[in-house]
Amino acid sequence: MNGSDNIIINTTAKILNDLCDPQTINNSNDEKWKSTLWSALEENGLTRAWVPEEFNGVGADVADGFEILRIAGQFAIPVPIAETLLAGWLLSETGLNVPDGMLSIAPVNQHDTVMLDENDTLTGTAHQIPFGRDVAQVVVLAEKSGQTFLALVNREDCILQQYDSHASEPRDTIEFNRVSPVQCAETKVTRDHLLRMGAAIRCSEMGGALQHILNIAVQYSKEREAFGRPISKFQAVQHNLAQLAGEAAAAVSAASSAADTINSGDGFNDAGFLEIASAKIRAGEAAGKGAAIGHQVHGAIGYTTEHILHRYTQRLWSWRDDFGGESVWAVALGEFVAANGADQLWPTIAAR
Amino acid sequence: MTVNIRFDPIRLPKICQDLRHEVRDFLHEEEAAGTFDRRENAMGGIFNKEFSRKVGAKGWIGMSWPKKYGGHERTFLERYVVTEEMRVANAPVRGHFTADRQSGPIILKLADEDIKADILPRIAAGECTFCIGMSEPSNGSDLFAARVKATKTDGGWLINGSKIWTSYAHLADYMIALFRTSPCTKENRRHGLTNFLVDLKNFNDIKINPVVNLRGQHEFNEVVFEDTFIPDQYVLGEIDGAWKQATSELAYERSGPERFLETSYVLFELAQVLGKQPDSRAAEGLGRLVAGLHTLRRMSVSVNGMLQAGEEPTIQGSLVKDLGTIWEQELPAKARDLATFVPPGNSNRASFDALLNYGIQVAPKLTIQGGTTEVLRGIIARGLGLR
Structure with missing residues (x-):
């Protein structure tokens, strides 16, 4: 995990240096930088660092992923790379496919619970979902009669209330009102x-x-x-x-x-x-x-x-x-x- | 310039954790035999020659030194484990700890062959106690202002002046002292100081006067030299050039577990008195203290791993001591708050109070000894390129 000889770390640093300069982003009047930055991260596999190669990921060490995030922190990263990495990890641990694009996860605190009902639809409310409104899909951990399931849902199928973090980034409330998942499987992840x-x-x-x-x-x-x-x-x-x-x-x-x-x-x-x-x-x-x-x-x-x-x-x-x-x-x-x-x-x- | 302060997540290898259990077993046996009591010893009684000899016999003094000088050629990380287990048990290590940590390594590096062969094996056997002669009545933190004078004479040096705050000088066999052999120069105010080995038991014309601390304990001394003769052989290293030798040793002195575990008994007593089901307020406070201790320990192990790898993590060592001494200093005050609602009749309360009250009185010295907070932050600032 030493930066100098690790290709993943070096690539991260180079992309962020080129495309995520905080001053440039701070000065810009639009969000054009966002798609360019995200594409570069995605094309280089950094958003799938914790997805094994057989699931079309990079299969990096877990430690490498954390190192990517430390470097991302050095750039005050304004895109959901952490959330997408975590979503990829959850899906891979469960044996589900990992889609492209920005992803988020729910729930993210100890209070919220999402239930999977007998028709295999999701019900519940999850607060403080990072980048909720920016992502196309959300990975949801749900309970069903004492068992835990992992579901991938389209965010469009959910009801979203917008809330912002200190950094004016989304920390949205997502309501699941009998939402049918795109994928769903029992998981060992808790x-x-x-x-x-x-x-x-x-x-x-x-x-x-x-x-x-x-x-x-x-x-x-x-x-x-x-x-x-x-x-x-x-x-x-x-x-x-x-x-x-x-x-x-x-x-x-x-x-x-x-x-x-x-x-x-x-x-x-x-x-x-x-x-x-x-x-x-x-x-x-x-x-x-x-x-x-x-x-x-x-x-x-x-x-x-x-x-x-x-x-x-x-x-x-x-x-x-x-x-x-x-x-x-x-x-x-x-x-x-x-x-x-x-x-x-x-x-x-x-x-x- | 980009500041890059590295702390690698180094883990103690299995050999160290095995050694840890060996040390714990030894300490439990010694406690059972009545050599010491960890609660009593938290409040003093840390000097015990017989105990030091036993530790020496175990091979736990001078662990990293060459075998030909009585050492054991083990790693710094193994020494680290011994140090922290002794520290958390409040074992009576004062008879050998200073020599083991810093005096021995200085002798190993700078003394002539006869002295090494004479003294190092005795330190390693736990038979030789050292003290440190740095501070003087008119200068403490500012080491390079030392004034105690060494004047060249036939076959040696004549020493005049006083050292002060010398812990355990009254029980020590030797002192390593910093004396002024030349005035400083315009170009280099650190020039002109020399390290000497002082044989406190055999040299004449040395007076050791007690200075009693605020707890009424005799720990400190004033050591007065009046035309004390020191033979040439006892000069350690380059004459006038002691400042060159100082820096690399500081990381050893500052990053060890003794720099955040000195009041650890308060934490263990706190956990005891709070019981197995503390309320949220107490649990939160306990959790934050444990998080701080765990983080400090991981940083300290990291510095020792870097030292083992031959690096010189001077800034990291100062950071650990700054954060560590602040943590151990705040610990008694925080424990006092957290235990406020434990009733006086609680069966563990009296024991907690005794150690807490001791810890509160010890706390002020923790950010003074071995380099004040202000000095450490100056060193860190220099490392950041600010000086």
Whole structure:
């Protein structure tokens, strides 16, 4: 998973450098960049990184997919590559075909449930669906008398209410009113698995975004002068940036550790829970602190639409909420370690 | 310039996890035999020569050093595991830990052959205690302002001045000290300092005066040199060039598990006192603490893996110590909040309170010892290209 010798990682970086420059996107008056960017990602197989070759995918390592997303985070990625990767993973794990195009997934929290009825149609409401209105199809995890099914549905067949994230990206409510799936099969994937993968995905993106905020904040502090010298020369600013570096490092480390755990097949056991819950908590905390420092260093210019900083901080505020925020995961992790007993706390941590 | 701070997701190999169980078994046996008590020891009593000898006999001191000097030629990651198991058990390691972590490696790198052959095997056997002579009454964080003077004389050096905050100097056999051998230069304010090995038990004209900490414990000392003679052989490394030797050692000193586990007993007591079914408020707080600890540990293992691979992760080491010491410092305050609603009659409350109150009093020193938060953030800022 080292960038220098990995073709998938290098390709991702090149495409995003060419077609996903945040300043260019920020300056553009239309959304023409979107289809060009998506086509390039799709043609190079990056949207199907987690689809095995026999299903017409790339069959990359799970770790490679997370690395794609860390790099995507560095570009404040404004298209549903994370959601499409996750949808492809869910379909492949279930043995279903993966369609082309942008995909999203439902449900994405612990509250919503979609039911599959006796006529094999879907009923229920799923909130906060990322890029809901932008995708043609949604992958839905549904319950039917104690069993779990995975369904692919046409979004047009659903009722959609538009809501926006901090970054003005869709987080729509989708209502399934006896929707007939395009494909449907019983699956071994559980809602817990889906939420863990979703959380780990957002951790990688948050790590990348924080790395980039650190870079532009360091750069800006060297260029901006106040009181007769660059603000990078003031110790108060230096210490803020040092703390930002710490938050970025913690987020990237926690995210890559969780990704590595999923990659090695332990993502869905107790070890995986510790890793993924910790990563979502710590990366979410880092998102809050890191965004605040990024803004503080940039001063007023960072609080404008013309500057790109907001493209990153708004996504951090949004991503930390997705698939369960810090508090959701922290309560679950706290209950888990408490139930195991105090004597098991250190052995559990030390085993990682 | 793009800042790229790397932390690879390194895992401890099986050999390390096997060793971990060996260390745990040893510690349980020692506790059962009454050598130490992990609750009592959390609050002091961390110096025990007999225990250090047993650890030495196990081969767990000087683990990465060459066999010809009493070492065991094992990896940094194996040493890492021993360090963290000793730390979370509050084992009485003070008799050997400083020598194992930093004094031994400096001697290995810089001392002449006779001294290496004499001292290193004794450290590895757990028979030799070291302290560190860096801070002085007029300068602590600013190491390169050291003033204690070494004046050249026939066959050696005469030392005059005082070192302070010297932990366990009153129990130590040796000190590695930084003395001024020349004035600094206009071009390089770090010039003019030299490392010396000081034989505290055998050199004359050294006074060790206790400095009692706010808990009433004698940990610190002031060490006064009055025309103390040190033979030439005890100079470590280049005269006037100590600053060149300092940087690579810092990653070892700063990234270890002891930099975030010093108050870990508070976390374990907290889990105990909250019980198996905490309310949501307490569960959330506990979950956030565990997430922080897990992340720190993964970062620390990563730095040690990079060191094992021969890299010099100086910034990463400083980041781990900055984040780690803040975490261990905040831990007692957070635990105090989270346990607020546990009634006084709870059977684990008294034990929790005792360790919590100790942790609260220890907390202030954690972001001062071994490089203050401010110094660390300065080093990180330099790594970011800001200085």
